[in-house]
Amino acid sequence: xxxxxxxxxxxxxxxxxxxxxxxxxxxxxxxxxxxxxxxxxxxxxxxxxxxxxxxxxxxxxxxxxxxxxxxxxxxxxxxxxxxxxxxxxxxxxxxxxxxxxxxxxxxxxxxxxxxxxxxxxxxxxxxxxxxxxxxxxxxxxxxxxxxxxxxxxxxxxxxxxxxxxxxxxxxxxxxxxxxxxxxxxxxxxxxxxxxxxxxxxxxxxxxxxxxxxxxxxxxxxxxxxxxxxxxxxxxxxxxxxxxxxxxxxxxxxxxxxxxxxxxxxxxxxxxxxxxxxxxxxxxxxxxxxxxxxxxxxxxxxxxxxxxxxxxxxxxxxxxxxxxxxxxxxxxxxxxxxxxxxxxxxxxxxxxxxxxxxxxxxxxxxxxxxxxxxxxxxxxxxxxxxxxxxxxxxxxxxxxxxxxxxxxxxxxxxxxxxxxxxxxxxxxxxxxxxx
Numbered sequence: 348x349x350x351x352x353x354x355x356x357x358x359x360x361x362x363x364x365x366x367x368x369x370x371x372x373x374x375x376x377x378x379x380x381x382x383x384x385x386x387x388x389x390x391x392x393x394x395x396x397x398x399x400x401x402x403x404x405x406x407x408x409x410x411x412x413x414x415x416x417x418x419x420x421x422x423x424x425x426x427x428x429x430x431x432x433x434x435x436x437x438x439x440x441x442x443x444x445x446x447x448x449x450x451x452x453x454x455x456x457x458x459x460x461x462x463x464x465x466x467x468x469x470x471x472x473x474x475x476x477x478x479x480x481x482x483x484x485x486x487x488x489x490x491x492x493x494x495x496x497x498x499x500x501x502x503x504x505x506x507x508x509x510x511x512x513x514x515x516x517x518x519x520x521x522x523x524x525x526x527x528x529x530x531x532x533x534x535x536x537x538x539x540x541x542x543x544x545x546x547x548x549x550x551x552x553x554x555x556x557x558x559x560x561x562x563x564x565x566x567x568x569x570x571x572x573x574x575x576x577x578x579x580x581x582x583x584x585x586x587x588x589x590x591x592x593x594x595x596x597x598x599x600x601x602x603x604x605x606x607x608x609x610x611x612x613x614x615x616x617x618x619x620x621x622x623x624x625x626x627x628x629x630x631x632x633x634x635x636x637x638x639x640x641x642x643x644x645x646x647x648x649x650x651x652x653x654x655x656x657x658x659x660x661x662x663x664x665x666x667x668x669x670x671x672x673x674x675x676x677x678x679x680x681x682x683x684x685x686x687x688x689x690x691x692x693x694x695x696x697x698x699x700x701x702x703x704x705x706x707x708x709x710x711x712x713x714x715x716x717x718x719x720x721x722x723x724x725x726x727x728x729x730x731x732x733x734x735x736x737x738x739x740x741x742x743x744x745x746x747x748x749x750x751x752x753x754x755x756x757x758x759x760x761x762x763x764x765x766x767x768x769x770x771x772x773x774x775x776x777x778x779x780x781x
Contacts (some may be wrong), residue, residue, distance in 0.1 A: 376552035431623030584763025
């Protein structure tokens with residue numbers, strides 16, 4: 348099966364990394380994906396081996412030795428060299444178990460391909476989450492620095508007013524306290540950014556310097572379909588884990604047929620040709636050729652009850668696989684429903700926080716005007732600045748949660764594709780450093 352996301356695994360330049368380039372790099376270096384690719388190759392070879400068991404087998408043999416003979420009847424003893432060579436043929440004519448094994452190996456190969464596809468899909472969602480964690484940390488650090496510059500200006504204003512006798516020292520002290528707190532927040536934000544950047548570096552296997560930012564004008568749409576039932580039904584039938592379980596359940600069902608066939612007859616075409624030269628004293632130099640062709644029937648008669656036991660075992664294991672399949676389907680349905688509801692909540696949160704950010708900005712501007720004319724005190728401005736910072740921080744987190752949640756929902760419903768990742772990547776714009 349081809350790579351699920353359908354993207355090249357070439358490594359992008361280290362100085363500029365968008366989301367697709369990050370995924371390509373992660374895909375090229377992820378050890379689990381590499382291991383599963385090897386597993387897919389091995390599974391395909393087992394299918395070849397199973398098909399080979401249904402083909403004729405031809406072998407060759409040769410004998411060359413030394414034989415010493417002493418007849419004890421007055422004839423002289425002698426050492427002789429017999430020689431023989433031949434070919435043999437065994438062609439399965441009726442071996443239904445071999446056909447079952449071939450079908451099983453095909454299903455197992457398909458399951459391995461789906462497991463690889465799921466690993467690639469999971470890696471794409473994980474890369475998006477880590478990538479947007481870095482962008483969130485960048486946004487938070489910028490917001491803290493912007494807030495600290497505003498607090499510093501407010502501190503200077505309070506200091507000048509106190510020096511002029513226009514206000515008490517309390518305003519200056521309050522601004523100093525907020526400035527000290529802001530500096531501590533900036534240190535924590537810078538550390539969080541460094542940790543998350545290191546996590547992304549390990550994931551993609553290359554240094555991460557500049558990253559595109561999310562376009563500020565992005566508007567988010569409700570996922571289509573707009574009801575959870577469609578997503579739940581898609582997850583029940585198209586989820587990659589469900590499809591793997593369906594294939595493995597089919598393998599278990601075929602195990603029952605295989606166990607039954609093992610207790611039945613098998614028929615092979617057997618044949619061969621043998622040519623030899625005798626080298627005893629009485630047949631010295633005699634040559635012979637033997638040709639044979641026929642049918643060989645094999646039929647187990649009694650095996651101590653082992654065959655019937657293996658059939659019962661296979662039936663029990665098939666029933667277990669069917670129950671596990673149903674459990675995986677229910678889990679896929681639950682995951683899809685939870686992701687749909689969470690995404691809807693995140694969308695509402697984005698809209699609410701956008702309104703909160705706008706109103707907080709207006710409130711700050713009003714407080715700044717009021718402070719200049721004397722109708723507001725310094726703490727009012729500081730509180731308004733803090734409120735705007737918190738609104739912007741929470742809005743950034745909510746926007747990234749919507750993007751990753753949309754990808755996760757598509758993955759859970761079996762609708763993930765290169766187009767889904769590209770659509771998110773297209774929302775990024777303007778390279779920005781730390």
